[in-house]
Amino acid sequence: MTSPRIALATCSTFPDLDADDAPVLAALADRGVDAVAAVWDDAEVDWSTFDLVVVRNTWDYSPRREEFLAWAEALPAVANPASVLAWNTDKAxxxxxxxxxxxTVPTIWLDPARNLTSRAVHTRFPATGHFVIKPTVSAGAKDVGRYDANEADQRGLAIVHARDLLRAGRHVMIQPYLxxxxxxxxxxxxxxxxxxxxxxxxxxxxxxxxxxxxxxxxxxxxxxxxxxxxxxxxxxxxxxxxxxxxxxxxxxxxxxxxxxxxxxxxxxxxxxxxxxxxxxxxLSFADGALDRFADAVARRVGA
Missing domain, CATH: 3.30.470.20 (ATP-grasp fold, B domain)
Incomplete structure (x- = not known):
């Protein structure tokens, strides 16, 4: 009987998975599953040979979100499903x-299609306290900044930050810093x-x-x-x-x-x-977490 094959999708920066996910491979092998790490945008990978692709360390996707979603949509079986990934990769x-x-954290949303002026952006900022600017499509706290509404120079930096994102066609979130x-x-x-x-x-x-x-x-x-x-x-x-x-x-x-x-x-x-x-x-922070995850993955391929 042929063992089920699973790919744990990752990125080229972590071709062998990061330290937290790497033990999943051995845990799946113990459950009779042939699991390997595979870089999601590697043209040499034949994704049709896998019974399931589990998305894990694909942390370089955000600048190429549409390419990433097209890849996920083309997979025979992927967890989580491609439609879920499409919903979740935009913080809207x-x-x-x-x-x-x-x-949820209160949020003000800025749309690049509105061509907001610097003054219009400025009026969206909180009057007091600290606040956060981030694009709706991002990962790993990239392109995110924290600003003090009471400091004029920081409000100026915040305007530049938000306008740069908007001019790049990116939707922007403004949230209070809790x-x-x-x-x-x-x-x-x-x-x-x-x-x-x-x-x-x-x-x-x-x-x-x-x-x-x-x-x-x-x-x-x-x-x-x-x-x-x-x-x-x-x-x-x-x-x-x-x-x-x-x-x-x-x-x-x-x-x-x-x-x-x-x-x-x-x-x-x-x-x-x-x-x-x-x-x-x-998974390394709680007893049994690795086994719970490996069991769940193995169940999905009948192992």
Whole structure:
């Protein structure tokens, strides 16, 4: 009997997968699955030979989003599904989550088609406090900056940042900087096949105005964390809501979901992002997480 074949899709910077995902290969081999790492844009890879492609470290996709989505759409079988990737790779999805009644970070949206003047951009900024500018299509905190609304020079830098993104045809998000992240960090809750697996703490990333990022992403400071009951309740609501708002998410549980939460001004958790495309799952941070993920992948190919 031929073993099922699975590709864990990655990028050329991590051709053998990153340190967190690499152990998945051996775990799948223990389950009778022939699993290999494969670079998503490598023209030499015959994707038709795989029973399933699992999207993992494809962290260079955002400048070539349409190419990436076309690749995913052409695969015989991919997890998460291509329609889910298309929805999730533009952070405008936060609008749909908010409309569904989920607590999200308040966001102002700027459309490049409106040809906003510098003054018009300026009027969209908060009057006080710190705020964040980011493009709706991005990954790894690239092209993201934090600004102080009370400092004229920083407002000027923010205008330049936003206008540069808009002139490049990119949609822009403006969000308040939720200062509790400086002490509490973010909480990332990982779900495997729709079931809660584990949670982690992510340290704050944004220190000031946009300066560019070397490499594919900003390094993250990660530690294990037990999510609070309130955080679990919000993340569970997100997972339960996804089939109603995400094309293709109602066909069965998604292989992986990561819900990233911040504390709002009153301490209540709010949704910063929902990662369904290529999130780090931090499998090494919780006992049993690697096995839970490998079991879920193996089930999908009947192993």
């Amino acid at each position: 999805y936060l609008r749909e989550l908010a409309a569904a009644g989920l607590p 200062s509790r992240v400086d002490t509490a960090g973010e909480t990332g809750l990982v779900y495997v096949d729709g079931e809660f697996s584990h949670s982690v703490r992510k340290g704050p990333l944004l220190e000031g105005p946009y300066r560019g990022v070397e490499g594919l992403f900003k390094p993250e400071e990660m530690t294990a964390r037990e999510a609070t009951d309130e955080e679990r309740a919000i993340a569970d609501r997100v997972v339960k809501t996804l089939p109603d708002v995400v094309p293709g998410a109602g066909d069965g549980p998604l292989l992986y979901t990561r819900v990233d939460l911040l504390q709002g001004p009153d301490g209540a958790p709010v949704v910063l992002e929902v990662e369904l495309t290529e999130p780090s799952l931090f």
